[in-house]
Amino acid sequence: MLHGKAGNVERIITVHDTMQSSYSYELTAPMGHNFDPDFQPELTPAEMLTLGVFGGKYMTDCQAEFPADWFAEAKLCAEFHNPKLNYFGVNASQPLSIWRQKGWIYPEDPRGWFQWYCRYYLGRRLPEEDTRQIKRWRAMRRHIGQIRTACNPGDLNCHPKQRQALLHWAYDSRRI
DSSP states (O other), X not given: OEEEOGGGSSEEEEEESSSOEEEEEEEOSOTTOSOOTTOOOSSOHHHHHHHOOGGGTTTTTOGGGSOGGGGTTOOOOSSSOOGGGSTTSSOOOOOHHHHHHTTOOBTTBTTOHHHXXXXXHHTBOXXXXXXXXXXXXXXXXXXXXXXXXXXXXXXXXXXXXXXXXXXXXXXXXXXX
8 A cells, every 4th residue: 555645755555465464665766767787677577477477376465565557467366376377387486485494585575586576666675685686686597598508599388497487587588
């Protein structure tokens, strides 16, 4: 839910969903702009949701936090994780328990990287966390090189799990 002045001078978002209650954050950058120069995602959160990511399960209970148009064509499934909803039709996700075990989950974003990206895209900036998450995003680029080495250009059937994983990180492997 957005609070604050019209004209985007100061906006506060308060979150109430199954994973966070009464968490608030301030939007300090214009939506979709003023990204760190080391962070150049190829897809917006809305594009990712429309293409099909995380088996459709990821964002089913927190839509009120984000712009409604992000969900206009999103492939979602509130009941269960459905890999058929993913663009490449395969499961490329690890359970949240693994993410927690590896120390990749922080209190600000209990759903992980994509939640961070959605909030960053909206305009939230948390310098230390942003640096950490951008470093993780950059590390995924190694998969692009692997696909380029192993696959013919435009062959979307080559390495579909790896391509889906890249899609989960806002890389568009359809361009490779």
